[in-house]
Amino acid sequence: MFLRKTIAVLASAAALSLGVVGTAQAARTITYDSTGAAxxxxxxxxxxxxxxxxxxxxxxxxxxxxxxxxxxxxxxPGWPRAQPTTLGNGKIWMGKQAVDQGYNKIRIAAHEIGHILGLPDIKPGPCSSLMSGSTGGVPCTNPNPNAAEKSRVERNFAGTAKADLTSVEDAA
Structure with a gap:
């Protein structure tokens, strides 16, 4: 009986610490400054x-x-790139080189923000993968992360995955 109660208490504590019981975990808010990219x-x-x-x-x-x-x-004037420092922190360069070649600016920005959120490049990759960047091709205008990319960001910010935060230089 004692063992059963102890297990129940430990299971409840684990569920609470994982946010399984009670109110939903509040989203982490991160902020950006784009005054240098007006x-x-x-x-x-x-x-x-x-x-x-x-x-x-x-x-x-x-x-x-x-x-x-x-x-x-x-x-x-260079190529778009991101330099994450820690999860949710870093610097993004909206490089004019890719814009001048016709790459979609919203896709570039969403891709680079993906690096700040802990996502690596997926190269080569299809247009359906936001993190495929320039390998999606100039005609690719998809700014949306796919299910796997969304899931990884959710895990990164739930604290259940360790993000790879190496410096990244790439195109949208």
Whole structure:
């Protein structure tokens, strides 16, 4: 009897710590500063909307003026790239090189944000994979993460997976 009660108590404690019982786990909020990429502001806003509609364990919002953001987005003449530091933090460059070649700007922004959320490149890959980046081809305009990409971000922000946060240089 004692053993059964002990197991029940331990199971309840484990369920609570995993967020299985009670209210749903609150989403982690991360913020961004895109003042250095004003040219791409509407594209970045749309990419953030895509991610916020796709996952629940993390939500992204623009940092209030004068506050420190989790990640910054700037524009430069090079190729788009991201440099994650820790999960949800880092820097994104919206490289003009890919934009000039005709790559979709919302897809570029969503792809690079994917790196900040802990996703690696999937290359080569199909257009249906957001993280396939430039290997989806110039005609690819899909800014949406696929089911596996969404699931990985959910796990990353639920604390059940360790993200690979190596520096990434790539195209959307």
């Amino acid at each position: 040219l791409y502001e509407s594209d970045i806003t749309e990419a953030v909307k895509v991610w916020n509609a796709s996952v629940k364990n993390v939500q992204i919002k623009k940092a209030a003026a004068g506050t420190r953001a989790n990640f910054t987005i700037v524009s430069d």
